[in-house]
Amino acid sequence: MPQRVITSVDSLGTMIRARRKELRMSQEELGRRTGVHQVTLSAIERGSARARLDTLLRVLSALDLELALQKKGSNTSSEVDW
DSSP: OOOOOOOSHHHHHHHHHHHHHHTTOOHHHHHHHHTOOHHHHHHHHHTOOOOOHHHHHHHHHHTTOOOOOOOTTOOOOOOOOO
């Protein structure tokens, strides 16, 4: 999966849904793997949930995705010395 820049909860939800479907995984299965209720997963995918970071990290991990930070407007994924 190519790198994506997430700028809103809507775009994060869209990316999570796309990856889950790519893996042919139901929300119920993802919920079992992460301990996150299906209703919450649905809200995250719609961009209407304000999920805790640890919840999002569990979901991303179950989908074999990771969260990376970079300076705004940066095109590279090189390490940043803040």
